Amino acid sequence: MREPETPYLVVDVPRLQRNIDRVAAAAAQADVRLRPHAKTHKTAEIARLQLAAGAVGLTVATVGEAEAYVDQGVTDLFVAYPLWLDPRRARRLAALSDRAVVTVGVDSAESAANLARWLPGQAVLVELDSGHHRTGVRPRQAGEVASAASDAGLDVLGVFTFPGHGYSPDGRDVAARDEADALHVAAGSLRGVGIEPRVLSGGSTPTLQAALAMGVPTELRPGVYALNDAQQWELGSATADDIALTCQATVVSHAGGRIVVDAGGKALAADRAPYNSGAARLLDHPDAKVVLMSEHHAVIEGYDGPPPPLGSRLRLVPNHVCAAVNLADELWADSGTGLERWPVVARGRNS
Amino acid sequence: MREPETPYLVVDVPRLQRNIDRVAAAAAQADVRLRPHAKTHKTAEIARLQLAAGAVGLTVATVGEAEAYVDQGVTDLFVAYPLWLDPRRARRLAALSDRAVVTVGVDSAESAANLARWLPGQAVLVELDSGHHRTGVRPRQAGEVASAASDAGLDVLGVFTFPGHGYSPDGRDVAARDEADALHVAAGSLRGVGIEPRVLSGGSTPTLQAALAMGVPTELRPGVYALNDAQQWELGSATADDIALTCQATVVSHAGGRIVVDAGGKALAADRAPYNSGAARLLDHPDAKVVLMSEHHAVIEGYDGPPPPLGSRLRLVPNHVCAAVNLADELWADSGTGLERWPVVARGRNS
Known part of the structure; x- marks a missing residue:
């Protein structure tokens, strides 16, 4: 695949x-x-x-x-x-x-x-x-x-x-x-x-x-326990090591010294509880915050180290995994030997 | 249809x-x-x-x-x-x-x-x-x-x-x-x-x-101008009469004296700007507020008049129409002579 x-x-x-x-x-x-x-x-x-x-x-x-x-x-x-x-x-x-x-x-x-x-x-x-x-x-x-x-x-x-x-x-x-x-x-x-x-x-x-x-x-x-998300992480009911779903995103802009990736509310969902530290988290950079999210952009602050190059990848953790999954036609299952496509068979089945 | x-x-x-x-x-x-x-x-x-x-x-x-x-x-x-x-x-x-x-x-x-x-x-x-x-x-x-x-x-x-x-x-x-x-x-x-x-x-x-x-x-x-939404309504860039997209929902519960409908974040999206009065609006009841929204529920307060019966319909206005449309496989176009199905051809096309 x-x-x-x-x-x-x-x-x-x-x-x-x-x-x-x-x-x-x-x-x-x-x-x-x-x-x-x-x-x-x-x-x-x-x-x-x-x-x-x-x-x-x-x-x-x-x-x-x-x-x-x-x-x-x-x-x-x-x-x-x-x-x-x-x-x-x-x-x-x-x-x-x-x-x-x-x-x-x-x-x-x-x-x-x-x-x-x-x-x-x-x-x-x-x-x-x-x-x-x-x-x-x-x-x-x-x-x-x-x-x-x-x-x-x-x-x-x-x-x-x-x-x-x-x-x-x-x-x-x-x-x-x-x-x-x-x-x-x-x-x-x-x-x-x-x-x-x-x-x-x-x-x-x-x-x-x-x-x-x-x-x-x-x-x-x-x-949520099967996949976990930033809400569970921030509530303390999961650790970062328990988070089994992330959104792969590409760094698209360094304008104004910011780090902007191509995942926004249409990939991650806009759910944000009062206790969430931002609009999403970065799995590999726990101190970073998503300070602004629009439909196809997430703006990241507090990134440790030099800014990741344009075109590089970051793993974002949605605040609410149920809402993020419901936006996608498929999940990509990584067993360590390549990616397998898992269709989201019940996506959008609201009625 | x-x-x-x-x-x-x-x-x-x-x-x-x-x-x-x-x-x-x-x-x-x-x-x-x-x-x-x-x-x-x-x-x-x-x-x-x-x-x-x-x-x-x-x-x-x-x-x-x-x-x-x-x-x-x-x-x-x-x-x-x-x-x-x-x-x-x-x-x-x-x-x-x-x-x-x-x-x-x-x-x-x-x-x-x-x-x-x-x-x-x-x-x-x-x-x-x-x-x-x-x-x-x-x-x-x-x-x-x-x-x-x-x-x-x-x-x-x-x-x-x-x-x-x-x-x-x-x-x-x-x-x-x-x-x-x-x-x-x-x-x-x-x-x-x-x-x-x-x-x-x-x-x-x-x-x-x-x-x-x-x-x-x-x-x-x-x-947004083509359809408008609760954000534009509350910003003052649209009136209620300009709102061309609503979510039809059914009243499913009166428990505890509440009014609960079957549309939640998976139909309306969870977008909520600081200036939004709630998680969504009701087109025909401008004083009502959606005080709690989960994936398949919206809890309404401030409804004028007697509670609408179980099984009756309400028209909800999403806060952010772009996000609501992106959850749906189709829009139902009402020209006054019945409903026509308009496929959301670019839904989920994030990449």
């Missing part, structure tokens, strides 16, 4: 395998099922490595992502989203259920009734808000929604939550505690209406280790 | 045409050539409307975008970027030049020499930094780079700049003034080395009107 042209995304396969194996081992040790969120990588090859390492199935965000993975032979999927079905999406979900075990999220009696109208008997998890304040009911209300879902004819397997408020400095352990509390309270709420929860699902990459230590979730759904 | 599933991008064709016609008329009135930046829309259909309204050609950011437009029959393109050529990109650029008139940017003697080595006689514009501090030389150095480029065997047509620092509240007129000054000084610098500049190219959507009034640029390259 000839080398692609910059900017392009490279996966360090030994690091990827190490990340997958480490989390798989920790989950097995804690006797917690792992269902990685596959919105991060959107590729069949990484999904297969995760399943081979013991994952019970995959998590996805949309019916379209589920379709892409079922087309690749994946047979157990959780759509971690409170889907609102219209006739067409209902038909797509029904067609998927003929080919794979599919579970979906609900977070209201109304969405449960709508789901049951189209897909009676559908397996669901009730979504909880454990502190991120996005979708999901308060844990004490879980039984009410579960009861309505069950009465409507759905198969309520348990509850799930995403502790997204763990994406903050010093917030990881608090969020993992909130998650454990929410799952525990919701389990009691389900039992209160006569439903025994079989699945208490949580998880995110920043909260993963703490969640395993707490022992409440029966299943965890981290996504 | 059956209706697509949410989230999807819709172009209001009458508004698009009005935006294109208004800017075309203003440019014609000022006797300034218009070369719209087509990275914004990446679609052949919008390019054709711009050319039909009198644009002299298109601007693009990459060789890949140029290839996509040449494949659609466009014959005059400026790659507004200081390309660093390697053998493969040089071959691609040479192949393009057999099919279209192609001009490219340079911002150093070294990049000019590299370009001339592969493509002797290539037409170039010297890039200036007019205050955005990205790529581009200081205006007084333009003659030095132009002279080196000419000596290396390139055909120096003139200079160009992008006044990106006009993307700030109250910064538009200052940036337009900086742009005019930079082009004027650089023109003198070229004449000082015996090169008569034929092209003084500037332009961005926020600075467009002021640039036309100043009368210095011979050519302008606005991009």
